[in-house]
Amino acid sequence: MVSMTLSMVADAAAKNPVVSADNDVMKLTFLGTGAPRPSTERYGPSILIEAGDHRILVDAGPGMRERLFEAGGFEAISGVDHVLVTHLHFDHTVSISSAWLSGWLFGRRVPLVVQGPSGIKSMMEHIQKAYQWDIDYRVMVGVPVEGSELVVKEVSEGVILEQQGLRITAFQVEHMPVDLKTRELLGLRGETLGYRVDYKGHSVVFSGDTKTSTKSDILKYGQGVDLLIHEVQVPSPGATPEANLANVSLSVHSTPAEVGFVFAKSRPKMAIYSHIIPPGTTAEDLIKLTRPYYDGPLTVAHDFMEITLSGDEIIIGDREKQGDGKFEDSKVLDE
Numbered sequence: 517m518v519s520m521t522l523s524m525v526a527d528a529a530a531k532n533p534v535v536s537a538d539n540d541v542m543k544l545t546f547l548g549t550g551a552p553r554p555s556t557e558r559y560g561p562s563i564l565i566e567a568g569d570h571r572i573l574v575d576a577g578p579g580m581r582e583r584l585f586e587a588g589g590f591e592a593i594s595g596v597d598h599v600l601v602t603h604l605h606f607d608h609t610v611s612i613s614s615a616w617l618s619g620w621l622f623g624r625r626v627p628l629v630v631q632g633p634s635g636i637k638s639m640m641e642h643i644q645k646a647y648q649w650d651i652d653y654r655v656m657v658g659v660p661v662e663g664s665e666l667v668v669k670e671v672s673e674g675v676i677l678e679q680q681g682l683r684i685t686a687f688q689v690e691h692m693p694v695d696l697k698t699r700e701l702l703g704l705r706g707e708t709l710g711y712r713v714d715y716k717g718h719s720v721v722f723s724g725d726t727k728t729s730t731k732s733d734i735l736k737y738g739q740g741v742d743l744l745i746h747e748v749q750v751p752s753p754g755a756t757p758e759a760n761l762a763n764v765s766l767s768v769h770s771t772p773a774e775v776g777f778v779f780a781k782s783r784p785k786m787a788i789y790s791h792i793i794p795p796g797t798t799a800e801d802l803i804k805l806t807r808p809y810y811d812g813p814l815t816v817a818h819d820f821m822e823i824t825l826s827g828d829e830i831i832i833g834d835r836e837k838q839g840d841g842k843f844e845d846s847k848v849l850d851e
Contacts (some may be wrong), residue, residue: 517636522564525716529826530586531831532822532831533588533823533824533826535537535566535568536556536568537568537680537756539826540715540716540717540718540825540826540827541567541824541825541826542564542565542567542715542716542718542720542823542824542825542826542834543565543566543567543824543825544563544564544565544720544743544818544821544823544824545563545564545566545587545820545821545822545823545835546563546564546790546817546818546820546821546822546823547559547562547564547573547577547579547580547583547584547587547614547819547820548561548562548577548578548579548583548819549561549562549758549790549791549792549795549817549818549821550577550607550791550795550819551607551747551749551791551792551793551795552605552606552607553793553794553795554578555795555796556721557795557796557818557819558576558792558795558818559577559578559579559580559582559583559819560575560579560580560607560608560610560611561575561577561607561790561791562574562575562576562577562579562580562583562584562607562611563575563745563790564584564587565713565720565721567681567713567715567716567718568680568682568715568716569680569708570598570680570682570715571592571595571596571597571598571600572596572598572599572600572713573596573598573600573615574599574600574602574722574750574822575599575600575601575602575609575826576599576605576608576609576610576611576612576614576615577599577608577609577610577611578607578610578611579610579611579616580611580615580701581593581614581615581618583819583820584589585740585839586800586820586835586837586838586839587820587835587837587838587839588711588838588839589614589838589839589840589841589846590622590623590841590843590846590848591846591848592838592839593618593619593622593787594617594619594622594623595619595622595624595625596615596624596628597619597624597626597628597629597779597803598628598629598630598631599612599615599625599628599631599632600631600632600684600711600722601630601631601633601636601705601709602632602633602666602689602708602709602710602711602722602724602725603632603633603634603708603709603724603725604632604633604635604636604639604705604706605725607625608725609639612630612640612643613643613647615628616628616630616643616666617647617650617651617664617770618664619663620659621654621659621665622843622846622848623663623846623848623849624663625660625662625663626662626663627663627665627666627667628663628665628666628667629667629668629669630666630668630669631666631668631669631670631676631677631684632670632671632709633670633671633706633707633708633709634670634672634705634706634707635670635705635706636668636670637668637670637847640668640848641668642664644666651664655845658761661803662755671709672686672688672707672709673680673688674686677815678698681715681716682713682714682715683713683714684711684712684713684714685699685711685712685713685737686711687709687710687711687712687733687734687736687737688707688709688710688733689708689709689710689723689724689725689726689733689734690708690728690729690739690768691708691724691725691726691727691733691768691769692704692707692708692727692768693767693768694708694727694767694768694847696764696767698851700749701771702849703715708724708725709724709726710722710723710724710726710733710734710737710842712737712741718742718825719740719741719742719743720741720742720743720744720825721734721737721738721741721744721784722745723743723744723745723747723770723778725747725768725769725791726747726769726770727766727767727768727769727770727774728746728774728775728777728778730777732778734746734778734782735778735781737784738782738784739782739783739810740782740783740784741782741784741785742784742785742786742830743784743786743788743823743825743830744778744779744782744784744786744787744788744823745788745789745790745817746770746774746775746778746779746787746788746789747769747770747775747790747791747792747793748769748770748771748789748791748792748793748797748802748807749765749766749769749770749771749793749794750771750772750777750793750794751763751766751771751799752794752801762794765793765800767781769793771805771810772805772806773805773806773809775806775810776806776807776808776809776810777787777809777810778812779806779809779812779814780809780810780811780812783812784811784812784813785813785830786814786815786823786830786832787810787812787813787814787815788814788815788816788817788823789802789814789815789816789817790817792816792817795832796807798801799816799818802816803816816841820834820835820837821833821834821835822834822835
């Protein structure tokens with residue numbers, strides 16, 4: 517049976533094991549748990565994965581760079597060398613340029629690898645062209661060119677990375693536009709992905725944005741995982757034009773009842789809500805709306821929540837903020 521330690525910040529910091537290539541520790545930091553709607557409490561969707569020597573972002577929503585800096589200073593910014601993109605909506609991709617250029621400017625000396633669905637190559641080519649003047653300028657005044665490179669890979673279903681005990685598997689999710697009446701796809705090119713990340717016996721599934729169903733692949737990839745992180749949308753009440761417009765997205769997002777079905781069928785050791793629509797929805801609201809359908813362990817993520825997998829433990833607390841240091845004292849360029 518898994519031991520689940522729910523900790524306050526100070527308590528978690530005292531007992532939280534350190535990520536190292538010599539152990540099985542896997543750490544997740546929720547840099548942003550919101551969605552397209554602006555919020556000062558929930559920044560755009562982005563989650564940092566730390567395992568061994570790996571530092572990976574799942575999506576890069578608004579505010580990612582600032583949250584990452586708070587999480588680990590310049591070392592965190594320069595330490596990320598891999599981004600997994602679930603789909604091409606702006607709230608999941610707008611800070612990719614920050615991950616790329618800030619990481620390079622403040623110390624990354626290897627290419628940034630970006631993996632995502634069809635269309636990510638075109639997006640990244642346009643971003644690269646947009647900032648070529650910026651790169652040329654900085655190289656000309658003395659910033660090493662190493663680390664300014666991009667390696668972009670379009671992926672679909674199956675294992676997309678396997679190295680040093682880490683395996684990342686992509687799978688299809690249902691988030692392409694559909695006819696509201698027939699549920700038939702409207703024919704927009706592209707696809708949307710979820711990811712499963714395995715590391716030394718630990719397993720985490722990221723749903724991406726999705727309208728879950730009884731046939732969703734997430735049920736297969738999420739079976740018995742340590743953490744199943746799923747998006748959610750609570751319908752807006754009323755019939756104002758704004759409420760009606762907000763509810764249009766229910767055709768491609770999942771209600772608490774629908775997610776509850778996924779949690780109940782897959783039985784993760786810990787079910788987690790993130791990418792919360794609307795961002796003002798409280799943890800109490802979501803838990804209450806989910807409990808008729810799922811009675812297992814359930815956590816509602818908030819910005820700066822930290823979850824550590826170590827041995828048989830799931831340790832939940834808050835990330836200690838560290839982003840107040842000076843670049844001149846950071847030692848990120850030490851070899």
